[in-house]
Amino acid sequence: MAVGLCIQVATQAHQPVLSDLRRQVGWGAGGLEGSFLAVAEGRQVILIAEYDGGPVGAVTVNLTGRPNTPPRTGHISDLLVTPLWRRRGIGGSLLRAAEQVIRERGYTDATLDVEASNAVALHLYQRSGYRRLRTIRFPWGPGYTLRKVLVPEPDQSSFSLLRWLGVVR
Numbered sequence: 001m002a003v004g005l006c007i008q009v010a011t012q013a014h015q016p017v018l019s020d021l022r023r024q025v026g027w028g029a030g031g032l033e034g035s036f037l038a039v040a041e042g043r044q045v046i047l048i049a050e051y052d053g054g055p056v057g058a059v060t061v062n063l064t065g066r067p068n069t070p071p072r073t074g075h076i077s078d079l080l081v082t083p084l085w086r087r088r089g090i091g092g093s094l095l096r097a098a099e100q101v102i103r104e105r106g107y108t109d110a111t112l113d114v115e116a117s118n119a120v121a122l123h124l125y126q127r128s129g130y131r132r133l134r135t136i137r138f139p140w141g142p143g144y145t146l147r148k149v150l151v152p153e154p155d156q157s158s159f160s161l162l163r164w165l166g167v168v169r
């Protein structure tokens with residue numbers, strides 16, 4: 001059994017675990033078959049956080065791209081930490097792990113959607129470097145799509161200098 005915080009990539013076998021985690025934060029578990037099909041097809045990665053071997057949180061990374069979003073963008077969704085384990089940095093750790101998945105796939109940007117009224121999540125995302133891309137409307141209220149550049153474009157002026165010096169072509 002792993003000791004301390006361990007974040008692992010979920011497989012089909014984790015479906016009951018994820019279902020239970022979602023139930024603990026008041027979210028439905030419908031559609032999980034579709035999510036795990038997307039996992040099997042490489043369109044999605046689900047990460048599960050465990051503390052001393054017990055599941056405490058999860059996050060999903062969607063790698064298929066969405067309309068009106070810059071190319072090579074991974075979309076982070078369904079970040080959750082069970083109530084007893086909040087405010088210990090686990091949400092932030094899951095977010096960083098999701099960003100690492102996006103970088104490893106060669107993508108450069110991350111987006112996520114958040115309800116305007118979700119002060120805790122907004123605080124976490126803004127503190128982690130996410131900035132507002134656009135205002136959106138969930139069926140139940142207003143929200144934002146936030147974006148973070150994970151791999152900055154190379155600075156063209158530095159490139160010109162390096163080219164002039166003959167360091168790059």
Ligand SMILES: CC(C)(COP(=O)(O)OP(=O)(O)OC[C@H]1O[C@@H](n2cnc3c(N)ncnc32)[C@H](O)[C@@H]1OP(=O)(O)O)[C@@H](O)C(=O)NCCC(=O)NCCS
Binds near residue numbers: 080082118
């Ligand atoms: C959002 C969520 C994942 C954060 O998980 P977490 O493990 O508590 O996150 P962290 O401990 O890494 O960070 C939480 C941050 O919010 C801050 N915070 C906690 N309660 C807060 C509050 N009531 N108001 C403002 N900020 C608050 C913490 O101080 C911390 O920030 P800091 O590190 O700058 O002090 C968790 O609250 C959750 O599962 N919420 C329900 C599901 C949800 O809303 N998910 C987001 C969907 S977009």
